[in-house]
Amino acid sequence: MIIAFSGYLTLLSCGFLSLYLIRICRKPEAFNALKTWVVCHGLLLLAAFLILTYGFITDTWSIAYVAQHSHSALPLIYKICAVWGGHEGSLLLWVSILSLWMIVMILYPGPMSQTYLRLSIGILCVIAAGFEWFMIVTSNPFLVLPITPLDGADLNPLLQDPGxxxxxxxxxxxxxxxxxxxxxxxxxxxxxxxxxxxxxxxxxxxxxxxxxxxxxxxxxxxxxxxxxxxxxxxxxxxxxxxxxxxxxxxxxxxxxxxxxxxxxxxxxxxxxxxxxxxxxxxxxxxxxxxxxxxxxxxxxxxxxxxxxxxxxxxxxxxxxxxxxxxxxxxxxxxxxxxxxxxxxxxxxxxxxxxxxxxxxxxxxxxxxxxxxxxxxxxxxxxxxxxxxxxxVVILLMVLMGLAVQANWFGLNWEWRVQIKVILAALLIALAISFCFSTQLHFHAMLSLTLIFWLILMHRQHWLQLNFQRLPMLIAHLGFIVTALGITLTSQFSEEHIISMKLGETVTSNQTAVTWKKAASYEGDNFWAMKMYLSFHTKNGFNFDLHPEYRVYTASKTPLPHASIAPFIWGDYYVNVGQSIGDGAWLIRWQFKPFARWIWLGGFLMAAGGILSMRNKRYAS
Amino acid sequence: MNETIKSRFLYMVLIILLVGTGVTLIITALNKNINLYLTPTELAQKSPNELYRMIKVGGLVAKDSVIYKKNGDVEFIITDTKSKTKVKYNGLLPGLFQEGKGVIVEGQWQSNYLQASLVLAKHDENYTPPKVKQ
Structure with a gap:
């Protein structure tokens, strides 16, 4: 009760404070006060957020939002994450992050002029006030239930993941x-x-x-x-x-x-x-x-x-x-x-x-x-x-290749050189494609050729390694890596559905799968059947995978848990299906070539973006 | 011709070409990939020649209707309590798939059953497809 009340009060004061902030943004003489109050606003929202988190950690079922999204058996880390598992908490997270951005902006404005800074902070305050009053009026995360339930309804099992x-x-x-x-x-x-x-x-x-x-x-x-x-x-x-x-x-x-x-x-x-x-x-x-x-x-x-x-x-x-x-x-x-x-x-x-x-x-x-x-x-x-x-992506790749070679006035295009580059890219693409399949796929060939053409079009940049261009190069490399991952995964994946009994070995496409052992165990809030599978692939790799069939106890929801053997050149992905009687289970295993590259490229793009933030080349 | 006007004219042509191609692409793709969303009752009322494209059917998995066959083939019945639809599928059913719970099936209608290409079970254990709830 105290938790809900103090939380709501904090939220309400945030709502009023942001209205006050909108007022004082207009006054140049109140700039220092604005700074202080923006920081206070952020701290208040953080407090509201922490109070809700505290409510989750202490299993305060009297708060409706906690009762709907948590359960006493939930591991602590997921109790904390459950704060943003639903609508009200997500909104609270939204505004809290906004207030954080506002604090960073007003404390480290860079070269912005003061008038401009006040104006932009004012606009952000309007947005913050909009969201805060929306929460206060329609979706209060601290709403108290008339009758306190004995236990929570549990967080959706799919959301119980490190992700x-x-x-x-x-x-x-x-x-x-x-x-x-x-x-x-x-x-x-x-x-x-x-x-x-x-x-x-x-x-x-x-x-x-x-x-x-x-x-x-x-x-x-x-x-x-x-x-x-x-x-x-x-x-x-x-x-x-x-x-x-x-x-x-x-x-x-x-x-x-x-x-x-x-x-x-x-x-x-x-x-x-x-x-x-x-x-x-x-x-x-x-x-x-x-x-x-x-x-x-x-x-x-x-x-x-x-x-x-x-x-x-x-x-x-x-x-x-x-x-x-x-x-x-x-x-x-x-x-x-x-x-x-x-x-x-x-x-x-x-x-x-x-x-x-x-x-x-x-x-x-x-x-x-x-x-x-x-x-x-x-x-x-x-x-x-x-x-x-x-x-669209194909055209974008063409544009990207041209744009990195062009300068501000035009493109220095020599057909003799460019044709060699295109041929080189085509050859590499052919070689890669033959590693996976003896057939030629038009989509795969075109994408692969363009990907290697892009790498070659960046050649001057790779060789010069100009420090100021480095962020752009990293981001573009990220795009190329992601494109390569997407192309290879979507064109050359393998999928096999097999039914197996304990002790059996099933071979499909020269890869042998053996079910060695089964074990059941109980997790914090689920029961699981764990399979011990050993793989012997066609290129001579041996590894074990342990997919699980889990049943979450609070909501009685079955949910298989996949097991993945990640390699830089591809993932082996195994999933348990259903028991089909006679002790036989359906299992699906997949080979996903270069799957990791999709996400690796994404991280590279983000890294390029972050590094580029302080780039002198574009600073005013 | 004046250089400026010529340049603007060329850009105009380029833009019209691009927009035209883009719109054509979108319309053809939309035309091929719009899936009707039906309940078993609505499906029963449709005539077969209306069902030439992919459809989605939402309902509850009927109790004791799931039959597993060899090589990952599976058959089950989905119902909205009034009508029933027979579904055939090859593959692994998704994690939250359970008898008596909500499910959405996407596939091609084959005169007396639905050959599913995708089976979706929903996150929420209390989920029922909206139309069935009514």
Missing amino acids: MVSHPPMLYMGYVGFSVVYACAIAGMLSKEDRPKWSAWARPWALAAWASLTVGIVLGSAWAYRELGWGGWWFWDPVENASFMPWLVGVGLIHSLILAQRQPDFTHWAGLLAIFGFILSLLGTFLVRSGILISVHAFAVDATRGIYLLGFLGVVLCVSLFVLLKTYQRQSSLDTFDWHAKPKLLMFNNVMFLFAMMVVVLGTLFPILYQFITNDPLSIGPPYFNSVLWP
């Missing part, structure tokens, strides 16, 4: 980071004297947000791969798409911010992308939390919340587009047809990323709109995304 510790906070770091970039852009457009400079000031924040989002997506994808048990790493699930849309805009944004410093007329374009990035982050929050979606992620079901968020979204969109149009000054950069110069290639890159974003938005929202209008649900299958985005 739950890091994936949501990282993802939210990214989402919330885009609101900082948005505030920078809007403040830049509103203040006349700072308009040419904001793109340089916003750049480190955009990079930080985008890098966090990248890490968040990678962690989520690796988690789904491990936990969902199909060996898939991306499902085009609406909630995955929700994180992917701002990411696509983010890539466009960080490239256009480079461009904006050379060609000031691109500042507005960058502003538009910043607005899109923020709107899509809000949409992400909306999609996950509204319950409109039939999705593996939608654990909250409440329409009023969705309508509130949608309204918030509409207001933000209208206001920011109004600001953008109001401050727009027409400057045409289409007057010379220099398509091969770097600015134009970067512009096409932006257009392609925006197009990709719209494809994903359409595929994600179309079923929702359709259902809203006709009341008949339908869904759009993953082939839609794959078939439309594949040519």
